[in-house]
Amino acid sequence: MTNSIPQMVVGGAGPAGLTAAYELAKRGINPIVLEAGARVGGLSRTEEYRGYRFDIGGHRFYTKAEEVQQIWRELLGEEFLRRPRLSRIYFNHKFFNYPLSLKNVIGNLGLWESARIVLSYGYSQVWQIKPEESFEQWVVNRFGWRLYRTFFKTYTEKVWGIPCTEIRAEWAAQRIKGLSLISAVKQALFGSNDVKSLIEEFDYPRFGPGQMWECCETRVKELGGEVELRTPVRTVRHRDGVVTSISVGRDDSVREIPIDQYISSVPLNQLIESLDPPAPPAVLSAARGLKYRDFLVVAIVINQPDLFPDNWVYVHDSEARVGRIQNFKNWSPDLVPDSSKTCLGMEYFCSEGDDIWELPDADLIQLAAKEIENLSLARTADVEDGCVIRALKAYPVYDGEYQGHLNVLREYLSHFKNLQTIGRNGMHRYNNQDHSMLCGLYAAQNLLGAKHDLWDINTERSYYEEQRVDRSNEVST
Ligand SMILES: Cc1cc2nc3c(=O)[nH]c(=O)nc-3n(C[C@H](O)[C@H](O)[C@H](O)COP(=O)(O)OP(=O)(O)OC[C@H]3O[C@@H](n4cnc5c(N)ncnc54)[C@H](O)[C@@H]3O)c2cc1C
Known part of the structure; x- marks a missing residue:
């Protein structure tokens, strides 16, 4: 016609x-x-599954x-x-406030590890890596090796699927330039350890x-x-x-x-x-x-009313394949039809054709249910149902x-x-x-x-x- x-x-x-x-x-x-x-x-x-509504990644409205x-x-x-916003880093079964606060970091990592982070930062300030070509070098020069390994490396590699040594420094400069070290240090020294004080707001x-x-x-x-x-x-x-x-x-x-x-x-x-x-x-x-990074979300329904107060958490543990977890009822209670349940979006960064992308939906739901228990955020036995949404070309590389x-x-x-x-x-x-x-x-x-x-x-x-x-x-x- x-x-x-x-x-x-x-x-x-x-x-x-x-x-x-x-x-x-x-x-x-x-x-x-x-x-x-x-x-x-x-x-x-x-997307919608049996009355549960969820995003392809949580979408804040900000402009x-x-x-x-x-x-x-x-x-x-x-x-x-x-809506109130709370998002933290989850690492080694502990929640880390972001921006980092000294009390919270010491409480979670212990005095010894915290001291090593400070020493490693000092070292990086004296012995700068030159030339600064990769994401890894850019971050280490500004934050030190230990902080880089704890809070930057794993998550960034999960997102992009390549080692931080292969991501260009220019990209880090563009993405992280707003983070002033002086304000980060001030926040670390004097920032609050109180979860309530981390809450901001966004439109949704x-x-x-x-x-x-x-x-x-x-x-x-x-x-x-x-x-x-x-x-x-x-x-x-x-x-x-x-x-x-x-x-x-x-x-x-x-x-x-x-x-x-x-x-x-x-x-x-x-x-x-x-x-x-x-x-x-x-x-x-x-x-x-032109290259792209793909993405999939496994939405799992859990028979528990409250799991954690965050809208989302970043998962920095390298043993877990999941990169980020959304808790949709904290975005809006109306996304979940039954308030006695929780719907989590387990987000996997992947590339079309790789092992995660190719897993059948049932296996992905099983993986998500296993990982949520390994992370101690919920019990596998409480996962009642789930569905998988794959998104091609989620990120232009x-x-x-x-x-x-x-x-x-x-x-x-x-x-x-x-x-x-x-x-x-x-x-x-x-x-x-x-x-x-x-x-x-x-x-x-x-x-x-x-x-x-x-x-x-x-x-x-x-x-x-x-x-x-x-x-x-x-x-x-
Ligand atoms: C995980 C994740 C989290 C995000 N979080 C946020 C956030 O918190 N806040 C925020 O503001 N943004 C966020 N974004 C970004 C946001 O999703 C995008 O900026 C936005 O959707 C881009 O809109 P667009 O119209 O440019 O492209 P798209 O949303 O990609 O829309 C393009 C459309 O074109 C269609 N299309 C493709 N090929 C064809 C074809 N041949 N013929 C006809 N139609 C076609 C597609 O199906 C699609 O519907 C996030 C993105 C991701 C991946």
Whole structure:
């Protein structure tokens, strides 16, 4: 079937794509949003299993962009909750406050180990590693070997699946730059050991982040737009720097849609591979050089009302494969249909095809149930049920080559007159929802005459890193 009306089309119904569509729809333009998956929200969707709702990783809503805050409030109003936040590091069967507090560290590690940490820090300040090329060297130069081994190495290696010696120092500098050593030391010396004092607040929809995006989908439709689920963009046809049409749909229902303007939040490598005629070999090779880290969450239902007060904990023990554990009822009690139970999200960082990714769901649930007991956070016998959600391309990887590849792709795409790429994987950027939304918003405004440079968004990251890193060693959301 051929649709004869040229269209404003958006590829992908994650935060970026839906925000673009929402802005267009509000301005009286009816966009078509094409989404490959069965529900909207992308990585920020909320999955549901027997009434238990859970995120693909817990999703805090935090932004400094007024436009974004306004859209969140406009869409959800009273359903957008202010929630208390507590997240700690779990290591060696003990909870560590973050930022570290001296009392808490000494209490957990003992005087002897704490003294060794201080000595090792002193040593690293006198004998700096030069040149400073890897993540490991960057952290050791600033925190010393022992602190690095206790609080940075294991978790970072779980997230990225490669040794810290192979992660570039530049990445550490970008991710950890907000953490001032002076304030860390001050906090360690004078910081409180009281769990209550660590509690901050964040915004969160009553029924999880997916509620925001399901609501956005409804509004786009009410305003005259279309959102088609299970409709992947397959081929992007172009001529003389203009996208002319795209073919969409599953094998048995492929159709062609003429394009007036195309906004794509589809992963950049996929977009390039889908071009017809194909992109030049150098561009294809750059696209194939982009790397990703995948992720899966095993949601387990536990027959216990209260396990720990944190929204999530970072698991630093190297024997446990799980990297982080979400406690969803602490995000919002409405995520759990029965308050006598707890639903935990056991998060495994992995890569498509590796041993964890390939495990059958039943084995993953068994592994999660075993690990939660090994960590002494719950009993295997109390795990009643579970389900597994796999997320491909959860993290765009910033390796040594990605910037070069990205430059090639940006240069090539800049010659297209009616194509804008937006979003986390659409631009291979480590975006949170707010930055992806800004891309979508600005792309829509560009179609209405604005001249935003979308590649300028999320280049000044320090505010969020400060907020994230100094609270919780979150080198990885
Ligand atoms: C574990 C984890 C924790 C996170 N925590 C936070 C947090 O606390 N706070 C926060 O703000 N952000 C967080 N994020 C980041 C957040 O998930 C992303 O920034 C956001 O979802 C990006 O939105 P997007 O629209 O750019 O991309 P995505 O969410 O990836 O959406 C892209 C959409 O495009 C669709 N698509 C792909 N290919 C095609 C195709 N060929 N045709 C049609 N559709 C296609 C996908 O199915 C998807 O729905 C987290 C991410 C992860 C992985």
